[in-house]
Amino acid sequence: xxxxxxxxxxxxxxxxxxxxxxxxxxxxxxxxxxxxxxxxxxxxxxxxxxxxxxxxxxxxxxxxxxxxxxxxxxxxxxxxxxxxxxxxxxxxxxxxxxxxxxxxxxxxxxxxxxxxxxxxxxxxxxxxxxxxxxxxxxxxxxxxxxxxxxxxxxxxxxxxxxxxxxxxxxxxxxxxxxxxxxxxxxxxxxxxxxxxxxxxxxxxxxxxxxxxxxxxxxxxxxxxxxxxxxxxxxxxxxxxxxxxxxxxxxxxxxxxxxxxxxxxxxxxxxxxxxxxxxxxxxxxxxxxxxxxxx
Amino acid sequence: xxxxxxxxxxxxxxxxxxxxxxxxxxxxxxxxxxxxxxxxxxxxxxxxxxxxxxxxxxxxxxxxxxxxxxxxxxxxxxxxxxxxxxxxxxxxxxxxxxxxxxxxxxxxxxxxxxxxxxxxxxxxxxxxxxxxxxxxxxxxxxxxxxxxxxxxxxxxxxxxxxxxxxxxxxxxxxxxxxxxxxxxxxxxxxxxxxxxxxxxxxxxxxxxxxxxxxxxxxxxxxxxxxxxxxxxxxxxxxxxxxxxxxxxxxxxxxxxxxxxxxxxxxxxxxxxxxxxxxxxxxxxxxxxxxxxxxxxxxxxxxxxxxxxxxxxxxxxxxxxxxxxxxxxxxxxxxxxxxxxxxxxxxxxxxxxxxxxxxxxxxxxxxxxxxxxxxxxxxxxxxxxxxxxxxxxxxxxxx
Numbered sequence: 001x002x003x004x005x006x007x008x009x010x011x012x013x014x015x016x017x018x019x020x021x022x023x024x025x026x027x028x029x030x031x032x033x034x035x036x037x038x039x040x041x042x043x044x045x046x047x048x049x050x051x052x053x054x055x056x057x058x059x060x061x062x063x064x065x066x067x068x069x070x071x072x073x074x075x076x077x078x079x080x081x082x083x084x085x086x087x088x089x090x091x092x093x094x095x096x097x098x099x100x101x102x103x104x105x106x107x108x109x110x111x112x113x114x115x116x117x118x119x120x121x122x123x124x125x126x127x128x129x130x131x132x133x134x135x136x137x138x139x140x141x142x143x144x145x146x147x148x149x150x151x152x153x154x155x156x157x158x159x160x161x162x163x164x165x166x167x168x169x170x171x172x173x174x175x176x177x178x179x180x181x182x183x184x185x186x187x188x189x190x191x192x193x194x195x196x197x198x199x200x201x202x203x204x205x206x207x208x209x210x211x212x213x214x215x216x217x218x219x220x221x222x223x224x225x226x227x228x229x230x231x232x233x234x235x236x237x238x239x240x241x242x243x244x245x246x247x248x249x250x251x252x253x254x255x256x257x258x259x260x261x262x263x264x265x266x267x268x269x270x271x272x273x274x275x276x277x278x279x280x281x282x283x284x285x286x287x288x289x290x291x292x293x294x
Numbered sequence: 295x296x297x298x299x300x301x302x303x304x305x306x307x308x309x310x311x312x313x314x315x316x317x318x319x320x321x322x323x324x325x326x327x328x329x330x331x332x333x334x335x336x337x338x339x340x341x342x343x344x345x346x347x348x349x350x351x352x353x354x355x356x357x358x359x360x361x362x363x364x365x366x367x368x369x370x371x372x373x374x375x376x377x378x379x380x381x382x383x384x385x386x387x388x389x390x391x392x393x394x395x396x397x398x399x400x401x402x403x404x405x406x407x408x409x410x411x412x413x414x415x416x417x418x419x420x421x422x423x424x425x426x427x428x429x430x431x432x433x434x435x436x437x438x439x440x441x442x443x444x445x446x447x448x449x450x451x452x453x454x455x456x457x458x459x460x461x462x463x464x465x466x467x468x469x470x471x472x473x474x475x476x477x478x479x480x481x482x483x484x485x486x487x488x489x490x491x492x493x494x495x496x497x498x499x500x501x502x503x504x505x506x507x508x509x510x511x512x513x514x515x516x517x518x519x520x521x522x523x524x525x526x527x528x529x530x531x532x533x534x535x536x537x538x539x540x541x542x543x544x545x546x547x548x549x550x551x552x553x554x555x556x557x558x559x560x561x562x563x564x565x566x567x568x569x570x571x572x573x574x575x576x577x578x579x580x581x582x583x584x585x586x587x588x589x590x591x592x593x594x595x596x597x598x599x600x601x602x603x604x605x606x607x608x609x610x611x612x613x614x615x616x617x618x619x620x621x622x623x624x625x626x627x628x629x630x631x632x633x634x635x636x637x638x639x640x641x642x643x644x645x646x647x648x649x650x651x652x653x654x655x656x657x658x659x660x661x662x663x664x665x666x667x668x669x670x671x672x673x674x675x676x677x678x679x680x681x682x683x684x685x686x687x688x689x690x691x692x
Binding site (some may be wrong): 024045048051069070073074076078080082083084085086087088093096097098100101102103145149 | 295298301312489491492496498499500501505
């Protein structure tokens with residue numbers, strides 16, 4: 001099973017949202033990282049066959065997805081960034097409706113819905129109208145609807161929005177157990193969501209795929225570049241724009257900084273192990289620098 | 295999927311509110327024309343201390359009128375019957391009770407208008423002189439009347455006021471009912487954007503084809519249900535008071551012939567034919583409006599704009615043609631008359647008294663009959679469906 005993206009671009013009037021995006025997916029969990037407006041959602045909509053690229057091809061097992069049409073769409077599970085629902089539907093009837101849209105027969109739809117509702121923690125709310133749900137409950141319902149057809153390709157755009165830490169952990173476990181022999185694409189700008197479950201990470205910036213690799217491969221790019229140091233407040237204020245400051249905490253008169261730097265920024269700085277958050281900020285330094293007054 | 299689409303439509307509170315409003319409107323028309331309290335005094339005693347009450351309400355009037363015309367029902371229209379009905383009219387007028395003879399009055403005054411006869415005047419061909427209460431009147435002969443209307447079978451007198459009232463009022467109720475359809479269906483496709491469901495739906499296996507069919511089918515089921523509810527309620531109201539008989543009343547003897555049908559030869563048509571035409575053509579118009587509304591809904595991302603655009607498209611032509619007086623030869627008014635909403639009254643308000651007017655034209659071409667126009671709307675409905683399918687397939691979630 002292979003999902004291949006070849007040279008796709010998408011432009012809206014004079015804005016280039018996606019610029020010559022190339023990659024391919026085989027079964028596994030992929031973290032899709034990028035700042036807001038990087039073009040992740042546009043790529044996802046193209047993958048879901050609801051947006052046509054201005055140029056380029058998306059193929060599934062060697063065939064263009066436009067040609068495969070509903071055969072391809074029947075393999076997809078999609079949770080949009082802005083999950084839609086009918087407020088007056090109950091969770092149960094909403095899932096049955098989505099099942100019908102996915103071409104699942106009534107009997108199988110009921111079985112699958114009864115299976116998924118407890119998995120996403122909505123069993124006791126099955127007959128409650130969705131308009132009464134909290135943000136987290138709606139998001140869990142969104143995850144359930146994406147999984148109804150047991151999709152070969154699961155595409156989740158910002159799936160953990162509105163979930164509390166416990167729900168996030170539950171979600172990660174759910175995806176891990178679901179991902180066997182499937183392509184799971186998780187788009188997010190919350191790196192902790194994918195750190196423990198993604199086999200590979202794709203980072204997108206200004207419409208372009210700038211890097212792709214396993215977490216370890218990507219982390220080597222910032223190996224020996226993450227430093228921890230404690231300096232006084234005045235110095236910290238002076239240097240904050242010279243470095244990529246990942247974290248800043250105050251203790252007594254000193255400021256503890258976590259910095260990305262090719263060289264040792266100060267005498268006494270300690271080299272730290274890099275993590276995915278450091279990597280993310282390394283790539284998005286222009287917009288992510290800390291601007292707060294110390 | 296169909297049951298969910300129907301459920302989505304039925305969850306729309308506006309549908310129920312507007313349906314209730316239409317039924318209230320239908321009832322108010324029924325009340326005004328049938329149930330309303332209306333005391334009518336004998337005109338000869340109205341200024342006395344003890345005026346005689348002829349009837350207290352419209353129901354009593356209908357009952358009296360049915361009794362009055364009972365002896366004439368089933369009689370073939372001939373010169374004797376015309377004379378009898380004219381005598382009946384003048385006698386009732388003498389007695390101060392002319393208020394209770396709507397049915398014969400309509401027929402007489404429409405087709406056999408008695409002209410006071412001047413002894414010196416020439417009697418034109420096709421006319422005869424009759425004497426009523428020592429007064430002489432010139433009246434068209436039935437033979438001439440038959441010739442003029444090309445009647446190929448004898449016309450029989452019937453009391454069809456119930457079917458006439460039903461047909462007239464039903465037409466207006468159905469026009470108001472169109473608002474229910476427009477309001478309910480305008481959001482079928484555009485509303486998916488409001489609920490942010492468009493992307494989710496179109497990313498599914500059936501989202502771009504079967505779902506479109508289900509939405510259209512659900513809309514047509516709701517449209518049909520609305521049409522039949524409005525029709526059934528109106529039938530129940532009017533026929534429960536007037537009774538079922540009288541459907542065979544010839545159109546030429548009814549008030550319905552006062553205005554010209556849209557290029558339709560009305561000779562030999564009964565009021566029941568007109569009622570059935572109203573149902574058939576009206577239903578087609580409902581389907582056409584439903585399909586056009588769905589098409590507009592598929593083009594727009596905002597359900598409110600969709601309601602406004604659809605409403606303007608259907609009701610503006612009616613407002614123009616009904617509220618402002620146009621000469622019927624005007625291209626604009628005849629074009630507007632082709633809009634589906636104008637199918638319901640089944641005729642043009644020409645202002646012409648006589649039934650013969652049937653050559654309404656547009657750019658020197660005679661407009662087709664109401665049946666051909668209705669059939670055209672059926673074709674338009676099918677085209678709309680195909681356009682919706684093509685459009686939704688091409689649509690992108692931006």
